[in-house]
Amino acid sequence: MKRRLFFLIILVTIPVLLSGCWSKKELTDLAIVAAMGVDKSEDGKYAVTLQIINPGNVAGGIRGSGPQSPPVTIYSATGNNLVEASRTASSKISRRLYYAHTNLVVVGENLAQDEGLAPIIDAIDRDHEFRITTTMVITHQSTAEELVKALTPVDKIPANKVLKTLEFTQKIGGKNIKTSVQDVMKGLQSLNGDTVVSGFRLSGDSKHASSLENLQESEPEATLQASGIAILKEGKLVDWLYGRNARGTIWILDKIQGTNINIDWKGKKDAISYQTVRQKTDVSAHVKNGRPSISIHTRVEGGIGEMNNVPVDITDVKVISKMEKELAKEVKKEIKQAIEQAQTNKADIFEFGDVIRRKSPSDWQRLKPMWNEVYFPELNVDITVEAYIRRAGLRNKSFLSTIEENQQ
Template structure:
């Protein structure tokens, strides 16, 4: 019995040794951590230019400098070109001292000129890669190339990509003229017969310079601005200002923003900030012609007053609510008009028909772009001012 137990123990130890082997391990010192990828149109037709933003660990961790106090750049940008994304990425190895690691990529930036050519086949490589994160954000450059954007050093963040992702998040939650889109969401919209596609834009403020293998100086400021509207996978136009804000209302992604209203004889005398917002879209289909009804509901707070209005008077508050609701309604109508003129259902109205009227959807889905453009869309907005801030009447109001 003892011999049998000893033999079993010996076998367990042997198999444990085989299972515990790390045959494919790679040390961190042998890898370059990629945090952002830029994709542009190369000089040769139908070729890709891929730029990788790579972290310099010594600059991020330690800090101060190298060789006589010289400041170390927190990033290095390497580029490669090829007929596929994979080829372009692997060709960067000719310039990189370490193997690239893509598990920490937070952002994919697409150059404007490339987006106009079409992004239909761009994301296959990310969906197949075991290292890719499909939750990485996607942006489109406006007036620049992607390489210049990811080569920019931020004055507020050690790792530049954190600054870009942070700006996109902050401006979405506070101003609501841009939308967060991830790789998996882009793929779903590209393959869908029901949805169009919008992606937020990013651009420079001021001059910029960049060189391959280096980073820009600390003089560039990046701004999240506008939305790129795609049709059949190609960038066809930009949405900005109230049109972009209208998109957020329709897609039920409005978080927070400011509206300036006229007060008495003073133009833009009052600012209102919305605190809660919700949009509901319903549809009925008659004779293969859909009729959509959009109902937006919002509540807000008086943020600033520059006129002598009596906010304790319900009639005055009601006038402001009506004016505010009309502004929102006009933005929604304008955003619908833009999408209908481009025959691009960026709001997913076709998806609503498919979900609620699947049999009727089958009859109209093949010509959905044109049908969407001709659809009747009714808009209703209910706006309510619930609070006036820390005081009711402004100090300008005379007793």
């Protein structure tokens, strides 16, 4: 009897303890924010631009003879801080702003230069809905509002266009890098507070970019594109890395996923294209007679992608060896240029200081007070690059080499 009573009490108690659906959120009551842009207005307030998904338009697409609607709706508001601006924006919407699916945070270039990213990241980190894995970019030669408002023809949701572009350009070109809010947080919390952030820009007329006509053109007048890497010093934007300097930075950070390297051959510019397959960069530190130094060792393997109008016999060991030396020279040049630009800005974006701290904590305590101003700008960096050609495509000898041999 007592046993039955015990089980009866448990059965009655369990439903009381269950949370049920007390925190449920109906989809029809939510305004899902795909991207958030933050600028600084002329009166010194934060100007927030929200890109909100129109579920019906995304699912059905923009087609038919009836009235056409964009896949996203834009709402803007200002405030003395991000929370105030967000609440002001919510007063314009019939639904609750929902940030859990926000994939992109866009920071205006002027705001990044004047105030830095720390206040924005602090607000995001405090919000229980915002995910710190969200991608963060800084606009280049445009405002965050212009970038968030732009409509893109292939990817219906513009925020997804930015994310996919960063992913593919990092995998293929190696001159861009995808950074999340978490990555930026770690960089700002590093020993010197220096780090890098993805750059993005609007190319074309900003007014045309936000119109439906931009979606209906086979060759859009306005497009969104990756644009360099921003250098942050103590949380503020100080310079931009482009092209080979940007790739040199990514080499050092060991975040190259794939790229192609062009080298000159027989007097012809960029005659041979080399495609990387795998790569690894190791950074070590040394302190001798009180002076710090850094050693960088990069190893890259890949294959020949193209030979532009030059006869080359890949079966010749000497030819392969010469190519590998030229490739190593090119990678070393890019790494050196990236370091020189960072030293000019006195921004240790490579975290060399942390490498020295792990190697010799006692020496780091002595170097730390003057690291950015004295030691890093004059730091001696030894660069070693090993490049290997592992494959040559479907043909060992180039097509041009075969033609020359037949004509002899």
